[in-house]
Amino acid sequence: VLKAVRSHTDMFLDVHLMIEKPERYVEEFAACGADLVNFHLEATEDVEGCIEKIHATGKKAGITIKPATPAEAVEPYLERVDMVLVMTVEPGFGGQKLIPECLDKVQVIRKMINDKGLSTDLEVDGGINLDNVAFAMEKGANVIVAGSAVFKDDIAANAKAFLNRLQ
Helix, strand or coil: CHHHHHCCCCCCCEEEECCCCHHHCHHHHHHHCCCEEEEEHHHCCCHHHHHHHHHHCCCEEEEEECCCCCHHHHHHHCCCCCEEEEECCCCCCCCCCCCCHHHHHHHHHHHHHHHCCCCCEEEEECCCCCCCHHHHHHCCCCEEECCHHHHCCCHHHHHHHHHHHHC
């Protein structure tokens, strides 16, 4: 799928790997056209090695944390990654409600990024909709994933509503 999408766009493709031992597939996803390979901190025993492997392919690296993982878990890697993704629902399926406490982690991570003088992107994914997207950004997110809120019903109208909300 990634290879097919890449053949039709030059847009930035952030690939979120929700697999155990993601380091096994980094080269394959990079070769298929990923611009950033994002993996779950909890899914590998070698976080540093996975980051190095991604960078060795010439791609950007991102790390993801699940709702139960504390914000502080990403701190040792902030200077090595290009993006941190905070899951605001349990990963696995769409349409879940955002877990509000996860946005507190976004604020903590944004402070860590700013305190270190980094330009690391901070992404949120899960339960994002028109009612909470501005709050997620106020907490420090600058990359937003909105699946069900965009792709349910009228996609064009939903996308326009998001853009209007963020202006």
